[in-house]
Amino acid sequence: MAFPIDRFQSEPTPFYYYDMELLRQTLDVVVAQSGKYNFHVHFAVKANANPRLLAEINKAGLGIDCVSGYEVECAIQNGFSPEKIVFAGVGKSDWEIRLALEAGILCFNVESIPELEVINEMASQLGKTADVALRINPNVDAHTHQYITTGMEENKFGIGLWEVETVCTRIKQMSNIRLRGIHFHIGSQITDLSVFQMLCTRINELQKWFEENKIKLDIINVGGGLGVDYEHPDEKPIANFEEYFAVFHRFLELRDGQEVHFELGRAIVAQCGSLITRVLYVKEGQQKKFAIVDAGMNDLIRPALYHAYHKIENITSDASSEKYDVVGPVCESSDCFGKAAVLNSTKRGDLIAIRSAGAYGEVMSSRYNLRRFAGCLV
Ligand SMILES: *Cc1c(COP(=O)(O)O)cnc(C)c1O
Numbered sequence: 001m002a003f004p005i006d007r008f009q010s011e012p013t014p015f016y017y018y019d020m021e022l023l024r025q026t027l028d029v030v031v032a033q034s035g036k037y038n039f040h041v042h043f044a045v046k047a048n049a050n051p052r053l054l055a056e057i058n059k060a061g062l063g064i065d066c067v068s069g070y071e072v073e074c075a076i077q078n079g080f081s082p083e084k085i086v087f088a089g090v091g092k093s094d095w096e097i098r099l100a101l102e103a104g105i106l107c108f109n110v111e112s113i114p115e116l117e118v119i120n121e122m123a124s125q126l127g128k129t130a131d132v133a134l135r136i137n138p139n140v141d142a143h144t145h146q147y148i149t150t151g152m153e154e155n156k157f158g159i160g161l162w163e164v165e166t167v168c169t170r171i172k173q174m175s176n177i178r179l180r181g182i183h184f185h186i187g188s189q190i191t192d193l194s195v196f197q198m199l200c201t202r203i204n205e206l207q208k209w210f211e212e213n214k215i216k217l218d219i220i221n222v223g224g225g226l227g228v229d230y231e232h233p234d235e236k237p238i239a240n241f242e243e244y245f246a247v248f249h250r251f252l253e254l255r256d257g258q259e260v261h262f263e264l265g266r267a268i269v270a271q272c273g274s275l276i277t278r279v280l281y282v283k284e285g286q287q288k289k290f291a292i293v294d295a296g297m298n299d300l301i302r303p304a305l306y307h308a309y310h311k312i313e314n315i316t317s318d319a320s321s322e323k324y325d326v327v328g329p330v331c332e333s334s335d336c337f338g339k340a341a342v343l344n345s346t347k348r349g350d351l352i353a354i355r356s357a358g359a360y361g362e363v364m365s366s367r368y369n370l371r372r373f374a375g376c377l378v
Pocket residue numbers: 044046047065067088089185187188189223224225226263264265266267
């Protein structure tokens with residue numbers, strides 16, 4: 001990526017840099033490829049809630065997928081139409097449900113019977129009918145990291161396959177619930193597209209059950225989870241949306257009038273963002289060198305939390321490369337962005353780019369060690 005180094009030099013570090021041109025190109029591909037099949041795409045705002053990005057995403061016509069009441073508020077404040085908002089989450093507080101009902105969102109993705117009961121009760125208090133999709137746990141192994149797989153049986157998410165019948169019987173007795181569809185989200189950073197084919201097979205099986213039981217579904221929400229290439233952000237800046245949407249087109253057996261909805265987060269925003277940080281010191285150990293930078297795990301927690309890999313580059317040096325452990329200043333051994341990262345020979349004052357940080361980066365930052373939040377440049 002060609003970074004605007006001159007602009008970076010006058011900017012206090014650390015900061016997130018977003019390449020808006022890449023975001024626009026990515027959105028163009030998403031819109032074109034999903035548009036081929038009239039698929040509906042919601043951006044999973046938990047991946048990045050930066051208003052500058054949300055403005056582009058809104059302009060491209062995407063909807064929003066929320067997992068908290070604050071995200072519902074954020075989506076509305078950033079101009080998204082409530083009819084394009086879906087709301088998932090295993091633990092929705094009463095105020096969050098009320099807020100979403102009053103806003104008139106498209107659909108609650110419901111994860112349990114007790115949740116349905118509360119939504120039904122609050123909808124009746126407000127004199128409304130809540131549109132819901134059942135989040136079903138399809139027991140598909142996403143072949144991804146254990147912390148980011150969500151579709152397996154022993155997971156806290158969703159309604160088990162064995163419960164679907166009970167749930168549907170209960171819904172019939174709930175006068176303020178309208179069952180609109182079924183919802184799935186099996187994990188994140190999925191790069192093996194056969195996993196999505198497997199999901200389609202499960203959905204097709206389930207659809208037969210719903211049909212036999214004369215329950216009409218208009219929304220099939222297949223969630224998100226498409227992965228990006230963290231190793232090669234420059235070679236593959238845009239995920240393979242063409243094949244991804246084609247898998248669902250090819251393998252989902254839809255009934256008349258059914259809409260297919262997607263909830264993509266990472267694949268839309270990961271590659272356009274980098275965390276830019278300055279080298280404070282190069283510390284020589286006995287076996288290795290440490291590049292100590294001014295960004296910490298509070299700014300980007302993915303390496304510490306998931307052992308996630310991010311490509312790291314020294315963007316102000318062209319000296320021959322060496323290996324460094326790139327570490328932050330936070331008082332935790334896990335505050336390390338990369339071990340034995342190959343960087344152009346590095347010295348104090350150099351700028352380092354931690355790549356593919358546009359998803360689950362800025363939005364997961366904290367003020368641990370009472371550090372201030374990183375800035376933002378677009
Ligand atoms: C996190 C999440 C998404 C987005 O996942 P990505 O891997 O970022 O595409 C979609 N739907 C739900 C319900 C989620 O929790």
